Amino acid sequence: MHASCNHFSAPKWDESKPRELTQYFKELEYLFRDCGITDHTQMKEYTARYVTYNTAETWTGLLKFRATTIPVGDQAATAISYENWKEAVMRLYPGAEESTCYTVDELH
Numbered sequence: 001m002h003a004s005c006n007h008f009s010a011p012k013w014d015e016s017k018p019r020e021l022t023q024y025f026k027e028l029e030y031l032f033r034d035c036g037i038t039d040h041t042q043m044k045e046y047t048a049r050y051v052t053y054n055t056a057e058t059w060t061g062l063l064k065f066r067a068t069t070i071p072v073g074d075q076a077a078t079a080i081s082y083e084n085w086k087e088a089v090m091r092l093y094p095g096a097e098e099s100t101c102y103t104v105d106e107l108h
Helices: 018-035 040-049 053-061 082-091
Strands: 069-072 075-079
Touching: 018 040, 018 082, 040 053, 040 082
Parallel strands: none
Antiparallel strands: 069 075
């Protein structure tokens, strides 16, 4: 996972193609499993490493990136996992959800 973000084999995502964001996350998650990375903070950091500076700044600026827990009203704090953060990132890009995929029949 320590490949340069400019290396040809590094995961990439073009933000002009929001539908490909899900694939970007899937590829990274495969690499996390392959490299034995389970720490949620480290997973967030790697995910933000392979995108443009502006995109990384947006993603790391989300409260869910830095926080490990956030209070929920007067209840106990809720843990902020990689999955919670990923969902917040996905919401930034309308059309990025897997549910926006269509079959050939639906396109006719």
